[in-house]
Amino acid sequence: MRSTRLALSFSASVALLLLAPSVLAAPFEVETSRASPHHPLLVLAPREAKRSTLTIVFNVGAADDGMVNGLTRISQHALLHANARGSYASLYTALYGAAATLEMRTGLHESRFTLTASPEDFDALARTLLTTVLSPKLDPRRYEAALERAENDAQPLDPDVWLELLLVRAMLEEETRYRDPHLGSVSDAQGMPLNAVREHLSKMLAPCNATVIATGRFDAKALRKLVSGFRGGTVLERKRPTFKLPYKRRTPASREVQVLAYPLRIQTARDAAAARVLATLLEERLFQRFRNAGVGYSFASEPVFTASLDALALILPAAERSGIDLGPFLREEVRAVSEGQLEPGAFERHQKANLIRLRLADREPLEVAEALRTARERPAWYGPELPAALESLTPEALREVASAWLREESSIQIHFLTVMEGR
Numbered sequence: 001m002r003s004t005r006l007a008l009s010f011s012a013s014v015a016l017l018l019l020a021p022s023v024l025a026a027p028f029e030v031e032t033s034r035a036s037p038h039h040p041l042l043v044l045a046p047r048e049a050k051r052s053t054l055t056i057v058f059n060v061g062a063a064d065d066g067m068v069n070g071l072t073r074i075s076q077h078a079l080l081h082a083n084a085r086g087s088y089a090s091l092y093t094a095l096y097g098a099a100a101t102l103e104m105r106t107g108l109h110e111s112r113f114t115l116t117a118s119p120e121d122f123d124a125l126a127r128t129l130l131t132t133v134l135s136p137k138l139d140p141r142r143y144e145a146a147l148e149r150a151e152n153d154a155q156p157l158d159p160d161v162w163l164e165l166l167l168v169r170a171m172l173e174e175e176t177r178y179r180d181p182h183l184g185s186v187s188d189a190q191g192m193p194l195n196a197v198r199e200h201l202s203k204m205l206a207p208c209n210a211t212v213i214a215t216g217r218f219d220a221k222a223l224r225k226l227v228s229g230f231r232g233g234t235v236l237e238r239k240r241p242t243f244k245l246p247y248k249r250r251t252p253a254s255r256e257v258q259v260l261a262y263p264l265r266i267q268t269a270r271d272a273a274a275a276r277v278l279a280t281l282l283e284e285r286l287f288q289r290f291r292n293a294g295v296g297y298s299f300a301s302e303p304v305f306t307a308s309l310d311a312l313a314l315i316l317p318a319a320e321r322s323g324i325d326l327g328p329f330l331r332e333e334v335r336a337v338s339e340g341q342l343e344p345g346a347f348e349r350h351q352k353a354n355l356i357r358l359r360l361a362d363r364e365p366l367e368v369a370e371a372l373r374t375a376r377e378r379p380a381w382y383g384p385e386l387p388a389a390l391e392s393l394t395p396e397a398l399r400e401v402a403s404a405w406l407r408e409e410s411s412i413q414i415h416f417l418t419v420m421e422g423r
Contacts, residue, residue, distance in 0.1 A: 028362055028384045030372065033224070038231040040134065040210040041376060044220050045368050052122040052216030053365040056133050057112035057373055059211075059236055059307075060204045062157055062184035063177055064109070068196060070186035073106045073157075074150045075200045076113075080104070081146035084139040085132045100125055105158045106184060108165060109238070109307035111205065112373070116366060119217035126218065127226060134207050134230040143194050150189040157184035163315065164306045167259070170251050170414050171243055172308065206233020211376045216365035238307055246411045248327075253416035260330040261311040261412040262405050264303060266378045269389035274401040275303050275312060276354045277393060278337065281346065282314060285333045290316060290326075305374050305381075311412065312405065327413045338402035340395055347395045355390045 031044040040056075065071040080088050095102055100117035113133060117125050150156075168178045177183065207230040214223055245263075266272050283301035290299060300315040314330050336342075361367040368382075375381040 028382075028387060030383050031220075032379070035228045036231065037235055038208045038233070040207045040212045040227055040230055042224065042227045043211060043213045043372050043376065044218075044223065045213070045215040045365075045372060046218070046220060047216050047363065047365055047368065049216045049363060049365050050118065051116055051365055052119050052126075052214070052218050053369045054115040054122070054126045054129065054218075055112055055211075055213040055369045055373055056114075056130065057110055057211050057213070057376070058205050059110055059209045059238070061107045061109040061111050064204065064236070065184070068192070069180070069182050070150070070156060070184060070189060071192070071196065071200050072111050072205065073153065073184060073186050074147065074189055074192050075197050075205055076104055076106060076111055077150040077153070078138060078143065078146045078197050079133050079136050079201070079205070081149055082138050082140075082142040083132055084137040084142075085135060086128060091128060091132070094121075094125060094128070098125065102129070106156060107158045107161045108168070108178075108183075114366075114369070122216070123219045123222060126214070126223070130212065130226055130230070134210060134227075136201055138194065138198055138201070140194060143197075147189045147192060150186045150192075153186050153189075156186045163257075163259070163304065163313070164308075166253060166257065166416055167261075167304075167412075167414065168306070168308055170249055170416075171247065171412070172241060175241075202232070203234040204236065207231050208233040208235045211373070213369050213372050213376075215368040215372070241308055243309070243412070246409055246413075248411075248413045250325075250415045250417055253418065255317065255416065256418045257416045258316045258326050258330070259313055259412070259414045259416070260327060260334070261304070261309075261313040261414075262334075262407070263410055263412075264310045264312055264405060266303075266310065266380050268380050269383065269385035270393065270397065271401065272381050272386055273354075273389040273393045274398055276358075276390070277347070277350050277398060278312060278402055278406075279303060280350045280354060281337050281342070282312075282333060284346075284350070285337065286314065286316065286330075289329070289333065305378065310378065325415060327415070330413075331408075331411075334406050338399065338406040340399045342395075347398065351390060351393060355387065358387065358390065 029046060032041065034041045060072055062072055098117050098121035100115065100121060103114045105112050105114070113129065115125055115129050165178070168175070172178055212227050264275060266275060279301045283299060286299040286301055300313070302313060304311050304313045314334070316326060316330065361371070371382040375383070
């Protein structure tokens with residue numbers, strides 16, 4: 001879950017529009033290929049940029065650890081620190097010398113490595129990382145050192161999954177794995193047997209469950225050839241749960257948050273364009289209504305894409321432990337937007353702001369990589385058709401999409417309370 005955005009004000013939108021002439025020609029080229037179901041999915045988005053990004057993302061996360069908490073995270077550490085394919089000390093030295101960065105994250109249903117470097121150093125570093133991660137050979141002599149690093153891991157579970165974890169814990173009560181308070185914990189790393197990690201890497205964190213995303217300037221031909229040489233593993237087929245809607249619940253949590261969400265189906269570029277405009281329109285209305293009332297000081301209205309559910313979510317953390325149900329007020333804002341009850345010029349302003357922001361983001365390889373990571377399971381979310389879909393979107397088309405999505409009978413309202421009711 002990315003950090004909360006503030007809605008674009010009119011003046012901010014104008015400022016973005018002033019930048020538009022220099023970025024109107026930004027390409028949205030995306031090439032997707034896969035040699036077979038046993039190979040990684042390869043996504044290439046070449047851009048003229050000063051930095052390039054490589055993301056290796058597996059469709060495997062902490063919720064797939066089974067009975068061994070931390071297995072996925074510890075396996076990621078082993079890929080870097082107990083791998084005979086290369087020395088982490090040498091990799092770190094190369095990264096430092098190139099002023100490059102390498103980030104490792106573990107979510108509920110995915111885990112990833114993200115390399116960012118200058119184009120001059122990118123190809124060599126990308127080749128090293130891909131070879132290390134997608135064709136590992138564990139070295140027992142280095143395994144204890146890898147476990148020590150894992151045990152000292154200060155943040156084993158990606159903090160951006162907090163909303164996803166709240167939602168699945170509330171809506172999937174029968175799934176005991178989500179209720180484990182130690183989900184993703186690496187506190188028992190020292191007791192993790194090497195064979196468990198080796199099996200997890202050979203079956204789960206394996207090429208068939210991986211997506212390789214390259215953005216910026218890079219040698220596309222060399223990447224295609226290299227990635228086509230990796231294969232193997234057990235294909236993970238994840239069946240989405242079905243929810244009985246509408247869903248409404250009050251449940252205890254460590255923080256007070258109110259969530260009103262509506263399932264999305266991003267099947268076309270028009271859907272993707274409409275979701276973006278709906279999200280910013282609603283966020284601006286939340287900002288105007290609830291911040292002015294002093295109810296809360298951070299708001300979000302954004303598409304939330306998870307392995308369990310795709311939804312447009314309105315998120316309102318309370319400023320105090322009030323326990324007041326703000327659901328009816330959230331619904332009023334949703335109803336107004338879905339019925340087209342907008343201030344004059346509001347639609348045009350948000351349409352243009354989203355378009356300019358999209359064009360600006362397409363020039364930043366890391367932002368493109370993040371968008372494509374989301375789009376790997378829903379290709380219409382990001383691609384060459386999206387700018388035209390945003391430009392051609394009309395208030396009538398937005399109302400049509402909104403009326404299909406933002407329906408009371410498909411709503412999800414969850415009020416997370418820091419105290420039990422009645423206390």
